[in-house]
Amino acid sequence: xxxxxxxxxxxxxxxxxxxxxxxxxxxxxxxxxxxxxxxxxxxxxxxxxxx
Amino acid sequence: xxxxxxxxxxxxxxxxxxxxxxxxxxxxxxxxxxxxxxxxxxxxxxxxxxxxxxxxxxxxxxxxxxxxxxxxxxxxxxxxxxxxxxxxxxxxxxxxxxxxxxxxxxxxxxxxxxxxxxxxxxxxxxxxxxxxxxxxxxxxxxxxxxxxxxxxxxxxxxxxxxxxxxxxxxxxxxxxxxxxxxxxxxxxxxxxxxxxxxxxxxxxxxxxxxxxxxxxxxxxxxxxxxxxxxxxxxxxxxxxxxxxxxxxxxxxxxxxxxxxxxxxxxxxxxxxxxxxxxxxxxxxxxxxxxxxxxxxxxxxxxxxxxxxxxxxxxxxxxxxxxxxxxxxxxxxxxxxxxxxxxxxxxxxxxxxxxxxxxxxxxxxxxxxxxxxxxxxxxxxxxxxxxxxxxxxxxxxxxxxxxxxxxxxxxxxxxxxxxxxxxxxxxxxxxxxxxxxxxxxxxxxxxxxxxxxxxxxxxxxxxxxxxx
Amino acid sequence: xxxxxxxxxxxxxxxxxxxxxxxxxxxxxxxxxxxxxxxxxxxxxxxxxxxxxxxxxxxxxxxxxxxxxxxxxxxxxxxxxxxxxxxxxxxxxxxxxxxxxxxxxxxxxxxxxxxxxxxxxxxxxxxxxxxxxxxxxxxxxxxxxxxxxxxxxxxxxxxxxxxxxxxxxxxxxxxxxxxxxxxxxxxxxxxxxxxxxxxxxxxxxxxxxxxxxxxxxxxxxxxxxxxxxxxxxxxxxxxxxxxxxxxxxxxxxxxxxxxxxxxxxxxxxxxxxxxxxxxxxxxxxxxxxxxxxxxxxxxxxxxxxxxxxxxxxxxxxxxxxxxxxxxxxxxxxxxxxxxxxxxxxxxxxxxxxxxxxxxxxxxxxxxxxxxxxxxxxxxxxxxxxxxxxxxxxxxxxxxxxxxxxxxxxxxxxxxxxxxxxxxxxxxxxxxxxxxxxxxxxxxxxxxxxxxxxxxxxxxxxxxxxxx
Ligand SMILES: Cc1cc2nc3c(=O)[nH]c(=O)nc-3n(C[C@H](O)[C@H](O)[C@H](O)COP(=O)(O)OP(=O)(O)OC[C@H]3O[C@@H](n4cnc5c(N)ncnc54)[C@H](O)[C@@H]3O)c2cc1C
Ligand SMILES: Cc1cc2nc3c(=O)[nH]c(=O)nc-3n(C[C@H](O)[C@H](O)[C@H](O)COP(=O)(O)OP(=O)(O)OC[C@H]3O[C@@H](n4cnc5c(N)ncnc54)[C@H](O)[C@@H]3O)c2cc1C
Numbered sequence: 001x002x003x004x005x006x007x008x009x010x011x012x013x014x015x016x017x018x019x020x021x022x023x024x025x026x027x028x029x030x031x032x033x034x035x036x037x038x039x040x041x042x043x044x045x046x047x048x049x050x051x
Numbered sequence: 052x053x054x055x056x057x058x059x060x061x062x063x064x065x066x067x068x069x070x071x072x073x074x075x076x077x078x079x080x081x082x083x084x085x086x087x088x089x090x091x092x093x094x095x096x097x098x099x100x101x102x103x104x105x106x107x108x109x110x111x112x113x114x115x116x117x118x119x120x121x122x123x124x125x126x127x128x129x130x131x132x133x134x135x136x137x138x139x140x141x142x143x144x145x146x147x148x149x150x151x152x153x154x155x156x157x158x159x160x161x162x163x164x165x166x167x168x169x170x171x172x173x174x175x176x177x178x179x180x181x182x183x184x185x186x187x188x189x190x191x192x193x194x195x196x197x198x199x200x201x202x203x204x205x206x207x208x209x210x211x212x213x214x215x216x217x218x219x220x221x222x223x224x225x226x227x228x229x230x231x232x233x234x235x236x237x238x239x240x241x242x243x244x245x246x247x248x249x250x251x252x253x254x255x256x257x258x259x260x261x262x263x264x265x266x267x268x269x270x271x272x273x274x275x276x277x278x279x280x281x282x283x284x285x286x287x288x289x290x291x292x293x294x295x296x297x298x299x300x301x302x303x304x305x306x307x308x309x310x311x312x313x314x315x316x317x318x319x320x321x322x323x324x325x326x327x328x329x330x331x332x333x334x335x336x337x338x339x340x341x342x343x344x345x346x347x348x349x350x351x352x353x354x355x356x357x358x359x360x361x362x363x364x365x366x367x368x369x370x371x372x373x374x375x376x377x378x379x380x381x382x383x384x385x386x387x388x389x390x391x392x393x394x395x396x397x398x399x400x401x402x403x404x405x406x407x408x409x410x411x412x413x414x415x416x417x418x419x420x421x422x423x424x425x426x427x428x429x430x431x432x433x434x435x436x437x438x439x440x441x442x443x444x445x446x447x448x449x450x451x452x453x454x455x456x457x458x459x460x461x462x463x464x465x466x467x468x469x470x471x472x473x474x475x476x477x478x479x480x481x482x483x484x485x486x487x488x489x490x491x492x493x494x495x496x497x498x499x500x501x502x503x504x505x506x507x508x509x510x511x512x513x514x515x516x517x518x
Numbered sequence: 519x520x521x522x523x524x525x526x527x528x529x530x531x532x533x534x535x536x537x538x539x540x541x542x543x544x545x546x547x548x549x550x551x552x553x554x555x556x557x558x559x560x561x562x563x564x565x566x567x568x569x570x571x572x573x574x575x576x577x578x579x580x581x582x583x584x585x586x587x588x589x590x591x592x593x594x595x596x597x598x599x600x601x602x603x604x605x606x607x608x609x610x611x612x613x614x615x616x617x618x619x620x621x622x623x624x625x626x627x628x629x630x631x632x633x634x635x636x637x638x639x640x641x642x643x644x645x646x647x648x649x650x651x652x653x654x655x656x657x658x659x660x661x662x663x664x665x666x667x668x669x670x671x672x673x674x675x676x677x678x679x680x681x682x683x684x685x686x687x688x689x690x691x692x693x694x695x696x697x698x699x700x701x702x703x704x705x706x707x708x709x710x711x712x713x714x715x716x717x718x719x720x721x722x723x724x725x726x727x728x729x730x731x732x733x734x735x736x737x738x739x740x741x742x743x744x745x746x747x748x749x750x751x752x753x754x755x756x757x758x759x760x761x762x763x764x765x766x767x768x769x770x771x772x773x774x775x776x777x778x779x780x781x782x783x784x785x786x787x788x789x790x791x792x793x794x795x796x797x798x799x800x801x802x803x804x805x806x807x808x809x810x811x812x813x814x815x816x817x818x819x820x821x822x823x824x825x826x827x828x829x830x831x832x833x834x835x836x837x838x839x840x841x842x843x844x845x846x847x848x849x850x851x852x853x854x855x856x857x858x859x860x861x862x863x864x865x866x867x868x869x870x871x872x873x874x875x876x877x878x879x880x881x882x883x884x885x886x887x888x889x890x891x892x893x894x895x896x897x898x899x900x901x902x903x904x905x906x907x908x909x910x911x912x913x914x915x916x917x918x919x920x921x922x923x924x925x926x927x928x929x930x931x932x933x934x935x936x937x938x939x940x941x942x943x944x945x946x947x948x949x950x951x952x953x954x955x956x957x958x959x960x961x962x963x964x965x966x967x968x969x970x971x972x973x974x975x976x977x978x979x980x981x982x983x984x985x
Contacts, residue, residue, distance in 0.1 A: 014484030015950065019457050036955045037925075042459075042484055063964065070983050092904070096965045100908035105585040108578050112589050115579065118572040119598030122579050124589030131586030138907050145902065149984065367964040370983075392959055400963045410963070435612065437559070440605050441567035472936050475960070475968040476943035482960040483950040492859055493942070493949040496867045496877070497530065497833040498563045501942040516537050516837075517616065 013040035020045045054080045056377070057170060057184035059162045059326065062089020063096075063366040064357025065190030066146050068373030073153040075381040080156035080182060082172055087146040087157070088139075089192055090358075091366040094212050097142050099235055101135040102215065103404050106242035110406070117443055126243045128220040135215065158182060164189075164327030168352060171327075186352055186380050189333075189340060190373065191322040193358035200287050201227060201315045207290045208313045211236070221245055221311035225297055227285050229256035231403040233316035234268065238405030241277045248278040248308055250299055252317075255281055257403065261415040261464040263430070263450060268466060271407055271446055288313055321359040336361070344393040346376035354380070363399050400478050402471040407447045410474035413462030413481065416452055425455040427487075429511025431503050433467045435518050438498040444468035449507040458486030463507075469500045476504065487512060521547045523844070524637060524651035526629045526793065529556020530563075530833040531824025532657030533613050535840030540620040542848040547623040547649060549639055554613040554624070555606075556659055557825075558833040561679050564609050566702055568602040569682065570871050573709035577873070584910055593710045595687040602682065625649060631656075631794030635819060638794075653819055653847050656800075656807060657840065658789040660825035667754050668694060668782045674757045675780045678703070688712050688778035692764055694752050696723035698870040700783035701735065705872030708744045715745040715775055717766055719784075722748055724870065728882040728931040730897070730917060735933060738874055738913055755780055788826040803828070811860040813843035821847070830866050867945050869938040874914045877941035880929030880948065883919055892922040894954075896978025898970050900934045902985050905965040911935035916974040925953030930974075936967045943971065954979060 013021070013028055017040045021028040024045070031048050033040035055077035058065045065081060066088065072079040086093045105126065115122035150157050160174040162182070170182045195210040197203060203210045209217075214236050223246040226237045233249060234257060241247040249256060249272070255265035256272070256279060272279055282302050289296040294311045321339045333348045333355075334341045340355040342348055348355055354376050357369035371394055381387035403409040419426050430450045433439040447467025454461055463477045480490055487508050495502035509515040522544035525532045532548060533555065539546040553560045572593070582589035617624050627641040629649070637649045662677035664670060670677045676684075681703050690713040693704045700716060701724060708714040716723060716739070722732035723739070723746060739746055749769050756763040761778045788806045800815045800822075801808045807822040809815055815822055821843050824836035838861055848854035870876040886893050897917045900906040914934025921928055930944045947957055954975050962969035976982040 015486045015489050016457060016459055016484035019486055023457060036953060067983050071981075074981065091964070097904050097908055100905060100965055104909050105587060108582055108585045109587050111575050111578055112582065112587065112591070115575055115591055116597075117601070118575045119594050119596075119601045120572060120576050120579065120591050121594055122589055122591030124579070124582055124587050124591075127586050127588055129586075130583075134584070134586045141907060142904055145984075365964070367961050367969070370964070371961055374983075394961075399961050402963045402966065437564045437609055438567060440608060441564055442571050469936065469939050471963060471966050472939040472968050473942070475940070475962045475966070475971070476946050478962070479943055479947045479952070479957055479960040480950065482956050483947065483952055485946070485950055489949050490946055493946040494834050494838055494861075494866050495942045495945070496869045496938060497558070497837070498567055499869065499938050499942070501939050502834070504942070514538075514541065516534050516841075517612075 012038065014042065016042050017045050026050075053183040053185070054078050054156075055184065056186045056188065056380070057082065057182055058188045058190055059170060060089060060190035060192055060357070061087045061146065062190060062192045062357060062369060063091045064192070064369030064373045065089065065188070066149070067370040068188050068190060068356060068377050069155045070149060070153050071374050071377040072380075073155050075377065075386050077381070077386070080158055080184070081150065082158045082160065082162040082170065082182065084159070084161045086143050087150065088143040092142040092146065093139050094215060096366050098135045098139040098215050100404055101138040102131060102239050103235060105131040105134060106239045107406060110242050114443070128243065131243070132216055163325065164331045164333070164353070167331070186354065188346075188373070188376060189326065189353065189355040189359060190357045190369070191326055191359045193319040193321050193364055195315060196318040196320040198285075198315065198317055200285055201313065201317070203315055204290065207295050208288055208315060210315055214314050223294070223310040224248070225250060225285075225295070225308055225310045225313045226316060227313060228316035228318065230259070230316065230318065231257070231401070233314070234272075234403060234405050236314055236316065237272070237277055241275060246310070248280065248310065250283045250285055250308075251279070251281045252284050253281065257409060259401070260409060260411055261450065261462075262417065263448075264409055264411065264464050264466050267447055268407065268409065285313070319358060319364045323359055345379035346372055362394075362396055363401065365399065365401065368394070368399055395482075398478055398481050400474040402474065404471060407444075407467045408469065408471045409466050410470040411462070411464040412474055412477055413460070414452060415462060415464065419452050419461045424461060426461065427453045427455045427511040429507040429509065429515075431507040431510050431515075431518060433500070433503060436500065436503050436506070438500050438502070439468060441498060442468055449503045451504070451507045451511055453487050453508075453511055458488065460485055460487065460490075463504070467500070473501045473504060476501065520650040520652070521545050521623075522651065523653045523655065523847070524549065524649055525655045525657055526637060527556060527657035527659055527824070528554045528613065529657060529659045529824060529836060530558045531659070531836030531840045532556065532655070533616070534837040535655050535657060535823060535844050536622045537616060537620050538841050538844040540622050542844065542853050544848070544853070547625055547651070548617065549625045549627065549629040549637065549649065551626070551628045553610050554617065555610040558836075559609040559613065560606050561682060563833050565602045565606040565682055567871055568605040569598060569706050570702060572598045572601060573706045574873060577709050581910070595710065598710070599683055630792065631798045631800070631820070634798070653821065655840070655843060656793065656820065656822040656826060657824045657836070658793055658826045660786040660788050660831055662782060663785040663787040665694075665752075665782065665784055667752055668780065668784070670782055671757065674762050675755055675782060677782055681781050690761070690777040691715070692717060692752075692762070692775055692777045692780045693783060694780060695783035695785065696746075697726070697783065697785065698724070698868070700781070701739075701870060701872050703781055703783065704739070704744055708742060713777070715747065715777065717750045717752055717775075718746070718748045719751050720748065724876060726868070727876060727878055728917065728929075729884065730915075731876055731878065731931050731933050734914055735874065735876065752780070786825060786831045790826055812846035813839055829861075829863055830868065832866065832868065835861070835866055862949075865945055865948050867941040869941065871938060874911075874934045875936065875938045876933050877937040878929070878931040879941055879944055880927070881919060882929060882931065883917075886919050886928050891928060893928065894920045894922045894978040896974040896976065896982075898974040898977055898982075898985060900967070900970060903967065903970050903973070905967050905969070906935060908965060909935055916970045918971070918974045918978055920954050920975075920978055925955065927952055927954065930971070934967070940968045940971060943968065
């Protein structure tokens with residue numbers, strides 16, 4: 001999946017998505033967001049499979 | 052003349068769908084056989100809340116001395132009813148205004164699917180017309196479910212409609228069923244002086260709520276003199292005498308209750324009969340119209356929303372379904388720029404407006420455990436809350452449930468003063484996928500009832516200040 | 519004996535800090551010269567809300583007929599006062615219980631910084647002791663600001679304390695200042711039958727609020743018979759006669775107002791005198807103790823929180839500052855696993871509990887424009903709200919302000935029934951950095967006042983259903 005962010009290094013993700021990613025050892029920069037405005041949300045982490 | 056969208060039924064599902072359709076550029080009509088606004092505005096949410104407010108004012112007068120006020124008062128039953136009707140009428144007229152403002156044609160009459168893209172409407176004058184539309188949205192709502200042992204006769208065995216407009220106040224009433232509608236009427240009539248007995252089939256009242264909520268409501272209802280029988284079933288009602296004699300099967304055996312009237316409040320049945328579903332081959336499932344997540348039925352061009360489809364039978368659900376349905380149609384016709392997000396039925400708040408009020412969203416403690424979550428639970432009693440003391444309403448609690456592992460907010464269950472105004476915070480926070488942390492870092496104003504949500508979270512995480 | 523943490527002052531800043539300190543493993547003491555709970559519990563938030571509730575019950579009785587209830591009542595002023603004192607005492611005792619439960623030593627007496635790590639406490643018995651602590655948190659709060667032309671004599675020119683415990687109800691009252699405290703007392707006394715005149719120096723009442731809020735409150739106050747003078751200044755008060763004669767300078771010239779008493783409600787002054795700041799070299803700025811974002815003063819080991827430091831003088835701010843201060847100390851001593859997040863003073867809600875209530879957070883429309891934002895504004899009148907009609911409280915509106923470019927929620931300003939319970943949703947949503955979209959996709963229960971937040975957002979984005 002393409003790196004997702006604002007282009008300024010800031011990743012837009014819900015607090016729960018961040019927590020899930022860090023606990024599960026997923027690099028959130030690699031997750032594509034499907035929430036509003038491309039926000040990374042829980043389901044994106046749940047559905048993420050490392051390339 | 053052909054419409055883009057025709058909506059059958061003008062409840063909070065239908066009229067909201069019609070407005071959104073018109074906003075998005077669809078030529079729209081709405082068909083209604085009775086009163087604009089449906090059950091919600093005419094016979095549901097709004098008139099009951101007007102009645103409940105009268106009851107609350109009367110309660111305050113009865114307890115005025117606690118506030119340093121010397122007062123006496125009597126409830127004028129017919130004036131209370133009249134006020135409620137006035138509020139309902141005002142809201143229904145409001146819908147009429149909104150239809151006009153949004154250039155939606157209102158067709159009064161009984162509608163029925165006739166053929167693909169056609170609804171036959173039988174007007175009050177007996178005349179029939181065919182209304183054509185590319186998209187037909189069924190929003191026919193629901194009605195009181197009837198038990199075989201409890202046939203509504205409108206006089207002694209009544210449904211919610213009659214309960215809202217009784218010609219005089221009964222001295223005693225049996226309420227069968229203790230969902231939101233049952234306990235709201237039970238509270239209302241008891242507050243006004245009717246002797247109320249609630250009979251519930253399950254082993255606790257408000258059985259869809261968290262168990263602790265049921266317990267707390269029971270405690271409060273008993274204190275105010277409402278009789279409650281659980282694990283109890285009305286097997287027959289004898290209406291031959293002056294009032295009614297109801298046979299009730301309980302664990303301890305059969306008892307006979309006497310009262311002026313019985314209110315049947317045992318749930319909602321969807322209006323799926325006589326609207327042409329069979330003729331067009333529209334599928335139903337368990338008595339409701341089967342739809343996908345954008346409210347399409349199996350027949351192209353036919354959609355359904357609100358109480359006639361699965362999902363919580365609530366006004367705010369019906370309205371949101373209407374909006375999603377229409378936006379999805381608009382998206383497919385390139386009149387809207389994105390597919391709307393499907394409704395998350397797990398994040399729908401439920402409210403009950405008796406006193407103490409109940410508001411909840413998400414999983415109960417039992418559901419969370421059954422789903423395999425390891426949970427953190429925090430419960431804050433409102434007896435420790437400053438605002439509750441200042442308001443003289445100390446009953447109840449806020450109970451929050453979090454996933455212990457990731458901090459996800461799984462559910463919240465509140466009972467007490469004003470909690471129905473506090474639940475939206477939790478819905479939004481869950482929608483934004485908060486963890487407990489961000490809520491604790493959001494400043495809740497003091498002194499409010501809402502700050503007790505924060506207190507409950509602190510309890511869950513061992514950081515409680517005020518307990 | 520030496521403590522880890524000693525807190526000077528037991529208001530909502532101090533007692534909360536002490537509890538959090540004890541929770542995090544610090545040996546803690548708290549010093550208080552008067553009553554546990556500070557202004558908030560004894561002379562502020564809590565007793566005023568008890569008074570206001572009595573006023574609201576009395577108002578409901580006056581308007582009982584609108585709800586179908588026949589009632590008469592009189593407010594027993596001394597019983598109203600007595601109830602308020604009872605609620606305050608209960609809450610203060612609650613703090614006593616919390617101190618005990620958390621094993622916090624309570625030292626009653628007047629405290630003063632003596633030397634590094636030392637506070638001298640003069641007990642009520644006149645005896646002096648030295649209390650030693652590694653960390654000293656100053657939480658001495660504030661008091662009524664006094665104008666030279668309006669020296670409080672406690673009889674005819676009174677402050678908020680006297681206004682809460684007057685031996686009898688004045689027939690007429692001049693309230694100087696129309697911040698939250700001024701309008702709350704103005705509403706209270708007017709509701710109970712006192713003739714109230716509010717005199718405000720600025721050109722509108724509640725001048726920190728959005729301009730439309732000021733207008734709406736003015737309209738409602740005038741309707742209930744409260745006199746309001748804006749752009750007006752009390753230049754002198756003559757107390758020699760039976761009541762008072764106040765000279766008021768207005769744009770139209772000078773007028774003289776007569777009344778039984780004058781209430782001075784012109785703001786808060788921090789308690790920074792006589793507590794040893796100068797002796798230890800603790801810096802102040804504009805009359806308040808200067809601190810960094812973790813509430814450290816310039817002197818190591820000395821911290822300050824609450825009304826004696828800059829920032830909104832509100833109980834919920836004081837409490838959160840106390841928690842952040844203590845967690846930051848704990849972090850530096852490795853008793854807590856992370857540096858707490860600094861308080862975002864831009865996301866602090868403000869509430870005023872008169873009727874109609876006011877609740878707001880974030881930027882006003884003017885502030886947003888001045889800050890250079892292109893904005894989307896939505897205003898939903900509560901006259902169109904079902905719950906407001908059912909409750910018989912149709913006044914006011916919800917106004918939301920969004921950044922047009924990115925959809926950021928810049929501010930919200932609400933006036934009406936129950937709005938103080940609705941503001942937490944917005945604080946949390948802003949904390950979670952919502953855009954308008956997620957809020958619209960969060961289902962607000964019907965019928966509530968809180969659903970009008972959603973309606974206002976729909977207005978801002980041209981998707982309004984109910985207007
Ligand atoms: C006493 C009571 C209290 C309630 N309180 C609340 C509450 O506080 N909060 C809440 O969220 N929900 C409450 N509800 C539930 C709420 O009223 C319903 O969920 C909501 O009204 C469903 O909306 P709807 O649009 O699906 O249908 P309805 O509101 O039922 O509207 C359907 C409309 O369609 C019309 N119609 C049906 N068939 C035809 C036809 N063939 N031709 C023409 N017109 C037709 C009907 O006349 C009706 O006007 C309450 C319900 C009751 C009974
Ligand atoms: C009438 C009124 C209504 C209010 N309503 C609200 C409201 O609804 N919501 C809200 O958020 N805020 C309200 N406030 C403001 C709120 O009360 C204050 O913001 C809050 O109390 C500040 O808390 P604090 O801990 O900083 O200080 P305080 O509550 O002022 O407590 C300071 C304590 O320190 C003690 N103290 C001071 N100096 C010494 C010393 N040298 N030695 C020993 N003890 C000392 C004092 O006796 C006092 O108990 C109201 C204020 C007033 C006056």
